[in-house]
Amino acid sequence: MAATKQQLKVKQILEDIKSDDPKKVSKSIKSLETHGDSSVILPLAERLLAGMNRKNEEEVVELLSSLKDTSSVVEVMDVIGNSKFLPIRPLMLSTVWNTKVDFSDYIDEFVEIAVSGTLMEAVECATIIDNLEGPFMEENMLECELHLRRYMEDANPKDEHKAFLLSEIAIKIKDIIEGLDAED
Secondary structure, eight states, rough: OOHHHHHHHHHHHHHHHOOOHHHHHHHHHHHHHHHOOGGGHHHHHHHHOOOOOHHHHHHHHHHHHHHHTTTTTHHHHHHHHHGGGGGGHHHHHHHHHHSOOOGGGGGHHHHHHHSSSOOHHHHHHHHHHHHHHOOHHHHHHHHHHHHHHHEEEEEEEOOOHHHHHHHHHHHHHHHHHHHHHHHH
């Protein structure tokens, strides 16, 4: 019964987040700090995508950045990987490098986003990758190398800033792989 009360409370808070009243939205975001769980990540991303005032947007990003529950990792990565959320992907990526939760299992996905995404996404991913602590799985690291190799072998003209960032990521990946090899 308590779980049902909790679910109803969260459902009501998420309804209030859809309000046009910025104060009501702020109050709802504060309530999610106490009552929310990983199930609120998708509705919050939907709300960010729909648009909100700057202050409320910052509050949502701060809330997402403060997540400590490891179950939130999958939810956040589902949003980041969903093309529907491309307009807010840089915001979602910024929450990853600000959070205390470990995203090391997704290093290859961050490299892929850095390679295929915008310059801003590459900046966010470079920051994320630089802050990942591991442990890293060898197959993820091989995927990272493949993404970077595809980028380098692509004949299309390259943005020099993005190419520089990707070269920094490549050095970090090489260092991680050398660390893995040293463990064997």
